[in-house]
Amino acid sequence: MRFRSRKFAPLALLTVMILSGGWARAQSGEPDHAPNPSVHNAPVNAAPEQKSEEDPTAQFKHSASVRLLSRITGLSADGAYWLAVVLNFGIVVGLIVWASTKNLPAMFRSRTASIQKSIEEARRASEDANRRLSEIESRLARMDDEISGMRATSDKEAAAEEQRIKAATAEDARRIVESAEQEIAAAAKAARRELTGYAADLAVTLATKQIQVDIPTDQALVRRFSQQLSGDGLGAKKN
Structure with missing residues (x-):
């Protein structure tokens, strides 16, 4: 070429x-050639x-x-x-x-x-849009799973909290009953002691008025009475 x-x-x-x-x-x-000025060439x-x-x-x-x-x-x-x-x-x-x-x-x-x-x-914009759409769809799917998981967790926590409250209430009731029983037992023991002391004082008073005893007999009675009191105290503790 x-x-x-x-x-x-x-x-x-x-x-x-x-x-x-x-x-x-x-x-x-x-013209290419100058014309001849003669009259003879004019007609040609x-x-x-x-x-x-x-x-x-x-x-x-x-x-x-x-x-x-x-x-x-x-x-x-x-x-x-x-x-x-x-x-x-x-x-x-x-x-x-x-x-x-x-x-x-x-x-x-x-x-x-x-x-x-x-x-x-x-093409890149389309791929980017598809990728973002896939991410959004996956996030929505995970969100449903997360919501379901949160709901199940909240239900479990609520049930556990309910059981804990019930157990705490039962424990508080048991402690209250136990404390009341202890207070009642203490009060009964104190009343029994007072009644025993009063009965002893009353018996001593009546015995003093009715019987005249000498010193050794009086000491023997006091020792016996003390033994009886000690036996009553041990029986009350066992009860």
Whole structure:
């Protein structure tokens, strides 16, 4: 491809130069050869001028550049003209294609990269959204389990607290009853002691009034009475 471009580059350049020169001459309206001012040649030049007015490209077809291209290629004037037009058109198309192949791939690559980047960002956003949704769903599922666990724990704690309160109440009642029993027993023991003392004092008083005893007898009675009191105290403790 590069070899062919180098081979036809001089010919294309020559064609562009020829076309440019011929076009400039055609636009300026200058003829290729100065006309003969003699009256003898006037009727001969009248027909080409009339023909050039009918065909706008006649001056360009018969210009020096087209004739030069015709001599180089060996073609007729019309053939050289159309060859110049085709070469010119091919050069323009080639330049357009060259510019396109030079700039469009980069633009396409940039656009493709932008599209791929957008797709990747969308995919990442979708994956992130799915991941967050999964986390929320798992949290909700764990929340239900946690609520059920908290409810079961609270029920167990309530039942345990109820049992503890019942046990504490029963223990308090037992202690109260035991304390009352102890107080009653202590009161009964004190009353028994008072009654025993009173009965002893009363017996001593009555015995003193009714019997007259000597000192040894009195001591013997006191010892017996003391023994009886000691026996009554031991019996009360056993009860």
